Amino acid sequence: MDKLIELKGIKKVYKVGKVEVHALRGIDLTVRKGEYIAIMGPSGSGKSTLMNIIGCLDTPTEGVYHLEGVPVHEMNDSQLAEIRNKKIGFVFQTFNLLPRANALHNVELPLIYAGVPASRRKKIAEHALEIVGLKDRKHHRPSELSGGQRQRVAIARALVNRPSLLLADEPTGNLDSKAGEEVMKIFEELYENGNTIILVTHEKYIADHARRIVHIRDGRIIDDTGVAS
Ligand SMILES: Nc1ncnc2c1ncn2[C@@H]1O[C@H](COP(=O)(O)OP(=O)(O)OP(=O)(O)O)[C@@H](O)[C@H]1O
Numbered sequence: 001m002d003k004l005i006e007l008k009g010i011k012k013v014y015k016v017g018k019v020e021v022h023a024l025r026g027i028d029l030t031v032r033k034g035e036y037i038a039i040m041g042p043s044g045s046g047k048s049t050l051m052n053i054i055g056c057l058d059t060p061t062e063g064v065y066h067l068e069g070v071p072v073h074e075m076n077d078s079q080l081a082e083i084r085n086k087k088i089g090f091v092f093q094t095f096n097l098l099p100r101a102n103a104l105h106n107v108e109l110p111l112i113y114a115g116v117p118a119s120r121r122k123k124i125a126e127h128a129l130e131i132v133g134l135k136d137r138k139h140h141r142p143s144e145l146s147g148g149q150r151q152r153v154a155i156a157r158a159l160v161n162r163p164s165l166l167l168a169d170e171p172t173g174n175l176d177s178k179a180g181e182e183v184m185k186i187f188e189e190l191y192e193n194g195n196t197i198i199l200v201t202h203e204k205y206i207a208d209h210a211r212r213i214v215h216i217r218d219g220r221i222i223d224d225t226g227v228a229s
């Protein structure tokens with residue numbers, strides 16, 4: 001089995017004043033390369049917390065996390081930033097694009113951080129925009145694009161570093177159903193091309209695009225269609 005992610009006993013406790021919030025209460029999860037997983041669960045059940053830990057945006061309070069065999073839970077902030085830049089592509093519910101930058105420049109950003117020279121950057125970013133069907137919108141700013149197009153720019157941006165893992169937290173949450181389907185079509189193509197995808201959604205019809213559904217409640221996995229019995 002070609003393991004990409006291995007989480008064991010992951011707990012996350014947030015302290016707010018004197019109150020402790022147990023956001024994750026012991027998550028065990030293994031993800032193989034090339035899987036397409038949807039995470040579902042009620043609001044506040046810990047989905048985003050789990051995604052942030054998987055995406056190295058946050059660290060667990062307890063537990064062990066191996067990403068491609070590397071013990072991520074032992075890393076410091078700068079090591080985590082490097083892993084994020086090299087291995088992980090993020091897509092957020094609110095797109096998180098730079099409003100003043102056009103589509104091409106938004107997609108180029110991760111490559112700038114990675115120190116890729118300008119001419120190569122432009123080529124890679126143009127190709128990523130082509131993959132999401134937005135080649136003819138490269139000079140548009142986010143405000144000059146539809147919601148679905150903005151999210152496709154965000155997907156292109158998530159792809160330019162050729163990440164091992166694509167994470168999407170409610171990527172269709174701000175889209176109407178037609179734009180949502182367009183975005184899901186791109187995820188389907190990315191999956192068929194061998195990308196590993198984990199997405200969070202509240203919608204069953206969105207989750208049904210994935211090949212495996214993991215249900216979370218109160219910081220625990222209560223159901224996982226992908227666990228071999
Ligand atoms: N930075 C934080 N500080 C303190 N508590 C937090 C923080 N982030 C999340 N929490 C708490 O942790 C729990 C899990 O939050 P999380 O954002 O993971 O839920 P979620 O499943 O993504 O919910 P939603 O579907 O509403 O996005 C919640 O009770 C939340 O209030």
Ligand SMILES: [Mg+2]
Pocket residue numbers: 047048049169
């Ligand atoms: Mg959330």
